[in-house]
Amino acid sequence: MNEIKIIRVAQGKNSTLSHLYIGGLFACYLLEDSVRKEKIQGLTCIPEGEYLLSLNSWAGMNAKYAPKYPKLHQGMIEITEIPNYQLVFIHIGNYHTQTAGCPLTGSYWQLLDGDYQVMHSTAAYKYVYPLLVGEIGKGNNRIEVLNQCSTSGSPSLR
Structure with missing residues (x-):
């Protein structure tokens, strides 16, 4: 079975830069909120662990994405089975202020004023979305989240 992984590689002041791997291959960058020991609603990335991926067709973000990307x-x-978290979606965005605890897709990253941001988010989303939908359809619907963060200001390249 192919593996889907989020590997966190760098920590900013309020942000976390991650790599998304699908089938062992790098697929895109992800931006999340900070790694914290205690959850702060909308400001904390999901904890390390293994979770379920599913397609959510009822939550509010569908109203925006369905007409924008009809094909x-x-x-x-959605990443589910996360203790104390719900409605965690992989979606489009550039800044940690847009995550609300969700991973944002990016084609590349930059560091500005101590925080990471991801760029060309829509292009990355359009690339990884069908790959993840395909994996879910094949029953490969588990995602592992691993922390390998560096706080030095530059991500570890793994």
């Missing part, structure tokens, strides 16, 4: 959208890719 692509089959539901929001």
Whole structure:
């Protein structure tokens, strides 16, 4: 079975830069909120662990994505089974202020004023979305989240 992984590689002041791997291959960058020991609603990335990926066709973000991407959208890719978290979607965005605890897709990253941001988010989303939908359809619907963060200001390249 192919593996889907989020590997966190760098920590900013309020942000976390990650790599998304699908089938052992790098697929895109992800931006999340900070890694924290205690959860702060909307400001904390999901904890390390293994979770379920599913398609959510009822939550609020579908109203925005379905008409915007009618040929692509089959539901929001949701990460479920996370203790004390719900409605965590992989979606488009550039800044940690847009995450609300969700991973944002990016084609590349930059560091500005101590925080990471991801750029060309829509292009990355359009690339990884069908890959993840395909994996979910094949029953490969587990995602592992690993922390390998560096706080030095530059991500570890793994």
